[in-house]
Amino acid sequence: MTTLYVNPVTGKDTNAGSVKTPYQTLTKAIAQATAGTTIYLATGTYNAASKERFPLVIPSGVIVLGNESTKGKDIVIVGSGEYNSSTFGNQFIALLLESGAQLRGVTVTNSVERGTGIWIESAAPVVANNTITRCGREGIFVTGTAKPLILDNQLSENAASGIFMVRNAKGEILRNICQKTGYGIAISDSAAPLITDNKLVTNKAGIFLSRTAKPVLRRNWIENNTNGGLVVTGSSQPDLGSTQDPAGNIFQNNGQADVQNNTSLTLISVGNQLNPAKVSGSVKLDSAQVPTPARSATQFSDLGNHWGAKFIQELVNRNLISGFPDNTFQPEANITRAQYAAIIAKTFDLPRQVGASSGSFRDVPSDFWAVDAIRKAATMGFISGFPDGTFRPQQNLTRIQALVSVVNGLGLKGGNPNILVFYSDRAQIPSYATDAVATATQRRLVVNYPQTNQLQPMRTITRAEVAALIYQALVSSGQAPAVASPYIASPDADIPSFSDIQDHWAAEFIRRLSSLNLITGFADGSFKPDAPLNRSQYAALIVKVFNPNPIRPATQFMDIPSDFWASAAIQTAYRGGFLSGFPDQTFHPQQTLRRIELITSLVSGLAIPKAEDQETVLNIYQDRDTIPTYAQSAVAAATKAGLVVSYPNSALLQPKQPATRADATAFLYQALVKKGRVNAIESPYIVISF
Template structure:
């Protein structure tokens, strides 16, 4: 069932709050600054709509301590929840900087709009820590939206970087981490990676910047399945001694470069760049770049016609189009499917209700955070009554909260009452040790029924990662295959692995 642990937050409201209050839902603080001083007693801070600035009493830079989650509205990427300001921070390597917010330890910043109006201002500064920056809008910063340095290993995912003066994202020194599913557009420079930085940069859309991506010095980022298009100058510029990983015969990169103003890829170094499995035109490449042709028997993405504006060449297109033909999904108003965005609990309930027509098996109380006129009210009720999903112990459902991959897998097995398998070890999952013991049987059952979709590596289940809309579409379709209502779709990302049974 789709469920997660309840965390009691502190509440902040810059319009109705007062810093003399207790920080509860009914008596919120006025400033995030005040809430941060109270974090020993709470690890989550919930922000109400409004502007958090010096005018409202904030003291910059704001420092988010290790273990603290600052949460706005992740479904809208922080629309209407604005943090705007700047203060001096002394970096161990870069001297005095003007920043809006510093993330320490494994702090999380989720669902806010953040701006640093200073001429050389940075929105979020990350230095030698491992925080999460997710579902935010980083915009109109005087220098860059996010700066990552030293040995930092952040997760930067599902954000919108737009109209920042110098760059959307900058990563330097020995930083690593993951840059996933972000939209980076209309910045002077989309993503800049320098020094010895080596992050994974995957499933991002980088468009309409002056330059899409620029790598310099000895940077060695790994690029996978990014869309780099319509940048005014170059899509990808490589300087110094940088050598990005653009794929190998064993792992084609799957990046798409197209319609960039000058060159799609421009290598101005003296080192040859190897490109495997990327969509590139030879005429749009400048410098030492070898375009490797894959062997005929290697796995190639199947070209499937799509009615969605953002699904061309996507690994899950066949599954999404099949669900579209069954009227189980529909495009957003702009014609997109947003395949790499996290799926919310409400979206998941709606898809499951339409796909499986579940029957009520139990009584469940009314959820206090869903009104009867909410768009997914009926779907949420029937999926809860049928055992596909469940609420929280305070009678909330949290419809806009993302679904984790393991939650989706367990939900499908449980909701469909599939015949259980028992296994102490799913030997071919390289991250099998991350599967909780209580979920081993469900994962084994889903694997046996060929429900699980793992992209880009079929051997990585990544159960604790938020499930994307494409992944859930594929798994729901495969669950329909498992119960015999639709034909199978051939895909290298649908898992069928040997299971060791325990006698």
């Protein structure tokens, strides 16, 4: 995985594109990027004045990443260029996305007449967490046989449409907000996307359908659009639910009609919130035979750009938390001990902890609304009462109480107290809670807004903060995928932390190497330690860690074009003696690296001397018969040098198994120990040769 950095203020296109020496333009970064590259954009304006050339074409497999948590605030792409569409001729667009490309966390504007922000043609990219605004025609145009994923964006003040999908396009339009534009979403020709959990408000029309469009509409909030909520023309046939699949759309306060059917066909509506008096044309309102699905977090009227919206959304999706009847979530409201117990009881189903409370308290009567939840949360060890036998269910919960609760309930241990220096207000942490806070921090449970280094331990916790804490607890326990947020507390680089290495056998190797800025994780806070490593990724890692001097001339591999993302790294690793090609002059960059190849590579590149007692050393391994003859000398040398790390049994070399990211990290760290560049780590999986 390659990373490139761009800063329109401090960067130069003659730089290397690193975090310390970024490029000036996204144009330059795109020219250097290949599949697997992530381009990080710094705050600033990316326009013609900053030397950008439009349209910007994001290649297949390339991720352009700004700030997803703010929907790209202050990371602004402004511009327009000519593009000749195979389906619509000459167009003026800001960005073109190819299949597998991702655009995340930026603001896009194309203000020229008939200008389009993002153009997607017969491709399947991802457009997520962006702001697309003030475009001369539409924010996003989708055509051909495209199947994009368009989610969690804000589209406003675009002249014609927020999102316009035509021809035979499909794909998914999820959790977007379209407002103050012509049509929030327009679907035409034979396009048939899934449109779900979007909020379409204060437009001329919420959704406009024409020709033979056949979208599926689920759980959308369509309100206060001046001409109409859903306008259906031509021979369009929207899917508005069935008796076994109620749609759950909400239509209200739209101008001429909430649903306006201008076709000769009868529309079937099942499970939608729809006033019959606000229906125009032939629409049959049927009843659902199953419950109508709940609304998503993006439909809460008070969330908008709230920092905790992602966490809330994930819990709503799991039916673990809900809002209020007035369509609000009240993210900044305080939460009581009883309300907290109810969320805990719904989220976790753990056995009773030894020594935990019985869950019976003298101020919680048997008919109290949360009595069962309080009892369950208490017996699981998440909460306890006070010395006087009370629970005080209506008392507000503090942030420190919530952190201690989750750590205790999940039975988490092993926090390093030194990590607390990260917090500027650490003096406010009660002494009884220091271990719990340290553990919570290393487990990435702590989410602090607006300053990640301010814990505010004694302040009353809010509903949004509880949602974030509970979701991070699910991530830590492997029950949910990590989400990217700048407010997850991450200590300084001397104690790095990733969301998926807690209790992993290689955790300390990973943290130490990461602290040296020699390895990195992924944008969602994970490291993916058990993912296999291919030959090109390993070459890039070798160059990053050792930057080897050449010991032989360069060569040309037939399957490594000059513009391949790892071309330079492969040449450097080859010239340094760490890697070689195959007899047919190929390199096989995507081939998974095996553990035996990892060992022979390090022995060769580091010129590790042979072991004089080779047979004795090899007898350490119970599976020595599986070691290829050609590699036995290298295995003995690597073992003697202390390079070999083998999990779960140090007596099993597993030579033909794929080398994982954790394996490579551990071996490379041991190589640095051998070279005297780092201190040794105590691990039962380091193979010791006497």
